[in-house]
Amino acid sequence: MRVCGLLHPSPVWVLLAALLGCLAANASAQLAAPQPVIAKRDVRSGATFTSATIQAQQKDDDRNPGMLWVDQGREIFARDCVGCHAEPKGLATQLPRLKTDGSVITLEAQINRCQVERVKAVAYPIESQPLLSLATYVAFSSRGLAQQLPANVTQSHAWQRAHNEFTRVQGKLDFNCRACHDQLYGKRVRNVNISQGYGVGYPAYRVEWQTLGSLNRRLRACFFGMETTVPATSDPILADLELYLAWRAQGLPLEAPAVRR
Amino acid sequence: MRRSNQPSNLTRRHAVAILATLPWWAPALDAAAQPASPRLPPTPTAPLPPLDERTRGIKMERGGLSLDIPTMAETGASVPVVLFVNPASLGTRRVTRLGILAPLNPRPVVLEIELGSALAQARLTTSIRLGATQDVVGVAQLSDGTLWQHTVNVHLTGSACFDGT
C-alpha cells in the first residue's frame, strides 16, 4: 500500500536528502573550523613583550644588528635571484607554504630549492651566513605585510600534526606550547615576559644567541627550554609548526629582522 | 762627589770625540733624514698600564662624568651604556679617554677609548657584556691626568630559559 508519494523512497529523494545532508555537514564543518585560541583583535607582536631596550634596538635600523644580514642578503639577491624575482617584496608572504605532497616549505627551504633548481648551485648549509642573510633580506622586503596562508590550511595534515605537537604535554616540566603561549602570555617566567609565540619577526637577532637565527633554530630552542627532545633541524615537525604559528598569527605583519631577548 | 761625576764626564768626552770624527756634511745628512717640518707628530705616549691597574687604590671623584646604564638588565649579553662628561665641569681641560670597568667580569676592563680631536662632545654610546651583577665603573681621564669615576650597580636578572641551540 502506498502511504504517500512524498515519502516514497524514490532515487530522486534519496539524492536530494544526501545533498542536503552533505550541505549541512559542510556548513557545520565550516562553523567548527578550528580557530586560534587568541582572537585576532588580541594578537600582539613578540616585540611588545620585550624590554624597552630591545624594542628601541629593533625600531632603529642603524642599531639593529640584523640589518647587517639584510645588507648582505640584498647583495646575494641582486646576484642570484633577480633573474626570476624582479621584486623581493611580497615573496616572504607566500611562505611557509604547503607542497602538493602535504609537506611544508619554509622560507629557508624555498631559498635552498631555488639555489639548487634555479641557481644550479649547492644548497646552503642550515643556519649558514649566506642562507640567513638571504632569508632575512627576503623577509625584510615584506616588512609590514601579512603572511598569506593556503586555503583550508586547518584541513591539512601539516596543520593537524603541528596542532597535536603544540597541544601535546611533553618534557620534564609537563608543559605544552599552548599552556604558555595561548593562555599565559603577558605573565612572567622569572624575569621573562611570555609572548604569544609567533614567528613573524624571524629571522631575528636574538641577544641570547648574540647573533641572528632562523625560526627553525628558535623552535628548537623552545623544545630545549621545555626540557624535552630537541628535534633535528631537518625534522618536518618544525616546518609544520612554522605553518601553524603563521595561522595563529592571523595576519600580524612581518617584522624581520626583529630583535628578541 | 768625584766618583759620581766621573761617568758623565766620560760620556761628554766621548761625545766630543765622536763629533770630531764626523765629516763636515754630517749635519746635512741628518737634516735630510728627518722631515723639514719642525712640528713632528707628537711621539705616542708610552702605553699606559691597563685601566684597572691605573685606577686601583685611587680615590676618584665623580666630577662631571655620568654613566648611564640600566640598574636592572635582563641579559648580560648586551647592556646599553652612555658615558658622558659635562663640558661645563672641564674648564680648560679636555677628556682624553673614556673607559668602563666591570670588576667581576673575567676581563675587568670592558672598554677603553682614546678620544680624538674631531669629537664635539665627550660622549660614548655603546653596549657591553656583563658576567654578573656588579658595580660597573665608568672612568674619564682628563688632559691633566685627573681621573673621574661614576659607579652604578647593575643587577642581572638572568634568563628563564636555557638555550642549547
Add this chain to the structure above:
Amino acid sequence: MSIEPIPGRNARLIVPPLVHAGEEFQVRLLIQHPMETGFRRDVNGELIEINLLESLSLDFEGQPVFTALSMNALTANPYLAFVVAIKQSGSFNARWRDQRGNVGSISASVRVVAS
C-alpha cells in the same frame, strides 16, 4: 664544508648626508663581528676560540674621532656612537682588525653646506 664568502659590507657607518659647518651630529658604527670571548661553548660543548676585535679606530680626513685601546667586553656585533662636528666636507673612515688577523674598513662621506 667551505662556505663562499659573503659579498658586500659587514658594517654600517651611519652619518647624515648633509650638515652645517660646526653642527654637532652623531657618527654611528655597527660592525658584524662575533666578539668571541673564549668563554663560550658551541653545541658540542667545545670552547670557542677567543676572537675579539684588537684594534678599531675612526677618523675624519685623518683627524682622529676615536681609537679603541681595549675592547674586552663589547657585545657581539658591536655598536659605537659618538658626537662630532666638522668644518668641511669629507669622509669618515673606520678600520678594525681582530685577533685572527681579519681586517675590515668602511667609509661614509658627509657634505658641509653653508649655514
